[in-house]
Amino acid sequence: MSDSLSYWKNVLHRIVETLKFLTSRGLAIRGSKETLGSVNNGNYLGCLELIAKFDTFISQHLIKYENKGHGNVSYISSKICTEFILIMEETVIKEIVKQIQSRKYFSIIVDSTPDITKIDQLTIAIRYVLFMFDRFPDERFMVFFNQLAIWKEYGKSNN
Structure with a gap:
């Protein structure tokens, strides 16, 4: 596996796990600001900042892509959050329907x-x-x- 592919796979793993944690507890994802370092950036970015204190990989990723804006792939924007949540929602609903049918x-x-x-x-x-x-x-x-x-x-x- 190429270094680039491995890098983005590691980023996505941390992001998806963060979203799974927040959504499984019914917590809000976004805050009023979408800026790393802001006290109002919500639970998602706040969790990533907390993880970055103990995980050098995500820390370096956040430093590299911090507040770059549109057009820069970082997988930390609200748009990608929404896309991941919709994918997870579809998977959960399919599982619930399967349970109900049985x-x-x-x-x-x-x-x-x-x-x-x-x-x-x-x-x-x-x-x-x-x-x-x-x-x-x-x-x-x-x-x-x-x-x-x-x-x-x-x-x-x-x-």
């Missing part, structure tokens, strides 16, 4: 609640029992729908 019973839960901006968010979750004698059913969040966007797309109900 169960005898499941239920679909639909709920709506306003967010902080007072726009209703429609949530769909699925609950199922993994084994016959599980004490608690597994519940998997599937999707959020912004009801305002649905109304604009399909027309608001008159009910």
